[in-house]
Amino acid sequence: MSGTLPRLSRAAPRMHARPPAPPRIVHLGAGAFHRTHQAWFTAHAPDAAEWGIAAFTGRGTTVVDQLAPQDGLFTLIERGPGGDRFEVVDSIVEVRPASDRARLIDLLSAPATAVATLTITEAGYRLRSDGALDITDVDVDHDITALRTGDLRAVRTPLAGLLAGLATRRGIGGGPLAVVPCDNLPDNGGIVRRVMAELADRSGLATALEGVSFVSTSVDRITPHTTPADIQAVADATGFRDEACVVAEPFADWTMRGDFPAGRPDWASVGARYVDDIAWYERRKLLLLNGGHLVLAFEGLRRGHRTVAEAMNDNECRAALDAFWDEGERTVGGGTETRDYRAALAQRFANPRIEHLLRQIAVDTVTKTRLRILPVIHAERSEGRPATAALAVLGAWRTLLDSGSVTEDPQEVRALLEVVAHATTSADIIRYTP
Secondary structure: OOHHHHHHHOOOOOOOOOOOOOOOOOOOOEOOOHHOOOHHHHHHHOOOHOEEEEOOOOOOOOOHHHHHHHHHOEEEEEEEEEEEEEEEOOOEEEEOOOOOOOHHHHHHHHOOOOEEEEOHHHHHHHHHOOOEEEOOHHHHHHHHHHHOOOOHHOOOOOHHHHHHHHHHHHHHHOEEEEEEOOOOOOOHHHHHHHHHHHHHHHHHHHHHOEEEEEEEEEEOOOOOOOOHHHHHHHHHHHHHHHHEEEEEEOOOOEEEOOOOOOOOOOOOHHHOOOOOOOOOHHHHHHHHHHHHHHHHHHHHHHOOOOOOOOOOOOOOOHHHHHHHHHHHHHOOHHHOHHHHHHHHHHHHOOOOOOOOOOHHHHOOOHHHHHHHHHHHHHHHHHHHOOOHHHHHHHHHHHHHHHHHHOOHHHHHHHHHHHHHHHHHHEEEEEEOOO
């Protein structure tokens, strides 16, 4: 790629002339998925000029290094089966490293801030297997002490940073806001509410959550890792060098349940839906899409494949997926609508132009397996069925663990398989020696 290309920024008027919106949304975990999903929905809302996003990174500073020189602008490559569409997304108006707790607290306590969204991955919530806060975690223990002693800027974990900001907001009368987790946890709003309450109680900050609404969500948009070829494609198509470009499929879905006491962007005009009962949407997406991804990751990696699309073209991988989907569909329920969703997933997974790496999926596999595979095992066994396909997923996972192709904490693996042992007598599946 030519080094003479100008870098994408708001100073490039032919690319984007709209001035930055005021920051009214604070986001924790500014990765690629956030950019293709919440940032995209916000940029397309008809009232986007009123809703800027201040985004904080997860663990590293790469996103800051990419986005900050571009004033928060980035190119979304919408990659359909027939070609690419390039779009500049402008809703992120400020980007900071996770370590900038002072700015995080300032923004969360600002009265104009109305929404806090999170994409910190399932592991980022520091939960035990029963969904409670893991107070044995070294960083969680540190943060409880820091919060209790008033050293708010010293916290390490995302939820502690959120609580520090909410406590400060409460102290200055900043008013209510909505916390909107967008990670693949069932009843994620309820879980975050309970975990935040425990963290607040242990830190002596229980009043910090008064007036805070926790919104449950189901989010969906396949977002593979960006490659050097993608950056080059943006340069060729636009004439700008974009270090922060992201790739996504054309499909996007966002379902929410809960209140927004200080307002929200008009996401509904872009296709977001608000429902009274979100459980079915969560279950359908978590078990069929996310569970299906695990099936393909475990079976595909075991058979030497790189991407979801490659695994979909392998008859054995596809048979394992269909068998798991048969069991998962019974667990989800929903009749024709679920069958249509399953058929659409098969087409999305088979898109050869989306290079969704199986290695990208096969991380934090203990947490993912517990949330995406175990519910199918329990549902099948409770109806007197053997859960053969779901147990086969654990068998493929165990093969990867035994070979060292996937690395997890042995104690966490044993704890998960002990749960399986209570649901089945398949000793060959649950035996594990790291």
